[in-house]
Amino acid sequence: MTQDATPAIEEAFTEEWGRIVAALIRRTRDWDLAEDCAQQAFAEAARRWPGEGVPRQPGAWLMTVARNRAIDRLRYERMRDARLREAAALIDDRSEDEEAAELGDDSGIEDERLRLMFTCCHPAILLEGRVALTLRALAGLTTTEIANAFVIPEPTMAKRLVRAKHKIEHAGIPYRVPPAHLLPERTSGLLAVLYLMFNEGYAASTGDELIRVDLCAEAIRLARLLNRLMPDEPETGGLLALLLFQHSRREARTDPAGDVITLEDQDRSRWKRSEIDQANAILDVAVRGNAIGPYQVQALIAACHANAPHAGAIDWPRIADLYERLLEVTANPLVKLNHAVAVGMATGPEDALALVGQLEASGDLRDYHLLHATRADFLRRLGRNSEAADGYRAALDLARTEPERRYLIKRLQELGTGPASAQAGGP
Amino acid sequence: MKYLMLVCRDPSIELTPERRRTIGPEVQGWVQEMDGRGVRLQGQELAGAQDATTIRVRGGEVVIADGPFAETKELIAGFDVLECADLDEAMEVAAKHPVARLGALELRPFAEG
Secondary structure (H helix, E strand, O other): OOOOOHHHHHHHHHHHHHHHHHHHHHHHOOHHHHHHHHHHHHHHHHHHHHHHOOOOOHHHHHHHHHHHHHHHHHHHHHHHHHHHOHHHHHHOOOOHHHHHHHHOOOOOOOOOHHHHHHHHOOOOOOHHHHHHHHHHHOOOOOHHHHHHHOOOOHHHHHHHHHHHHHHHHHOOOOOOOOOOOOHHHHHHHHHHHHHHHHHHHHHHOOOOOOOOOOHHHHHHHHHHHHHHHOOOOHHHHHHHHHHHHHHOOOOOOEOOOOOEOOHHHOOHHHOOHHHHHHHHHHHHHHHOOOOOOHHHHHHHHHHHHHHOOOHHHOOHHHHHHHHHHHHHHOOOHHHHHHHHHHHHHHHOHHHHHHHHHHHHHHOOOOOOHHHHHHHHHHHHHOOOHHHHHHHHHHHHHHOOOHHHHHHHHHHHHHOOOOOOHHHHHOO | OEEEEEEEEOOOOOOOHHHHHHHHHHHHHHHHHHHHHOOEEEEEEOOOHHHOEEEEEEOOEEEEEEOOOOOOOOEEEEEEEEEOOOHHHHHHHHHHOHHHHOEEEEEEEOOOO
């Protein structure tokens, strides 16, 4: 009799893929071999589990199959080499047991996925290579899936992966969790890769979703894993909470036409409560670690939005304070802009306009439409409608997507003016 | 793991007379430290690219050119051969080199085999 083993295989894939790949890489230093053997183990599970039943310890079963495949491959390669160099066979007379011991038994050994994650995210690898390799080696996505997720041709993605693996193998990139003196810097690099992965999914979520792997979900899964593997690093919890808060709003972010709905105007009943609760709990644990960092601060800001019962109840003074803390660790102009928005909500548009003015003077975001749109919003609230209209028009000139343009045109119409009057009043 | 470290000067970064005086002793300090650690096997400052000669053989003909083979913004000012545990160590050694602040250091792993 056969049973439906699909759920069991899917669950095992989520939990065991990275573990198997990590263990095999550590033993063989051969990334392709590790991926191939892990893939073969899952293929064998798909073939045998429906008939034989799901093994009691699926992970151990998969690991054994993958390891045996690796041993077979290595033995075959050794034999091939031996035929080429007969002498080698005479020296190399290790028994099968010794070979098996070399490939090891993983029960009870520390989780090697952490080692794999840090290696995939080594700063000497091109950033896009780090993201791709993490998705391949840890999340088990195929090259095709990763290429589709990033909307680039498959051969390009294949090349990117080959290049990253080649560099690891040939440039002396160590396969390890970095030592203490490198750990803080490398951890923040790793978190940045996961955040980038999430944002890539966030930005792409209006495209052709049918063929796309959900990068947001993958990034959350990996952040969850990292948080479990590094429980003493509060920023891992900070990142996970931040991603969960942002992801909880996915269904409320756009209207049926695909236009972006701003945070305050979103239908809060469409936010995923259970995910927000989870994010709150994770963030609580993280901030008790007394090592505040940028991801925790951003998560705290997201929490202010998520936990307010309605848009009118948002604690803007607290958000403005949190942005100020964030500015202490990052000079990012976008953070400055968000700070100005929060100050505008907390104490009024005059203060905010002053901050936006400073930002404009610095020239950092001169070509960013939201700088102009934000200034226009404040001017509108002060009743300076014609200046506001100029701001919206400047934003409209810079906006790149149709939904953004529609949003700005709507604002201009609310002011009783149209987008064309800029040209009409121009030279 | 062995690496060839190319020490490249960025000519667009102007050296103050003061900096010109101190850079030599600074590099000497780096050499001493890395020799002491056993990570620097050898190294040499090089004459300028204007003194380079490039040789190619094309169709059996030796083609000689006055100058370096590639025109790059950064000038190779010297090299060191490093023996490091891994790339992390080599990166740390390179980052300590005084010229890292006046140009760039390229780490080329030796090919295995």
